[in-house]
Amino acid sequence: MTRVEVDRDRCISSGVCEHLAPEAFELDDDGVLQLLPAEPDPAVVAEAVRACPSGALTLADRAH
Template sequence: MSRVQVDRERCVGSGVCESLAPDVFELDDDGVLQLHREEPEARELDAVRDAVQSCPARALALAE
């Protein structure tokens, strides 16, 4: 199983991940990143990889 990891120190709440993979990432009303699930479904993996690569703060990782 692949697992999403968030570095909370680095996250700046840019929301880039949410725009690429809204089923997995969401910024809550306080601007804090919430994961709908830590282990994305197989069909979501491409979008999650995009999100990890595009994160401007390099706060995301996907352990595969």
């Protein structure tokens, strides 16, 4: 299962990840990125991680 982690100290609230994978990422009213509980397509999440302009996202593959 592919999971993603966000470093909120690095996130600049660009919204790129939300644009690419709105089922997985959501900026709240304060511009704080929230990770949604859905299990999105890993390829889409990987693309969002690559596209993040601040490097705030990392993939974390877990065995369970």
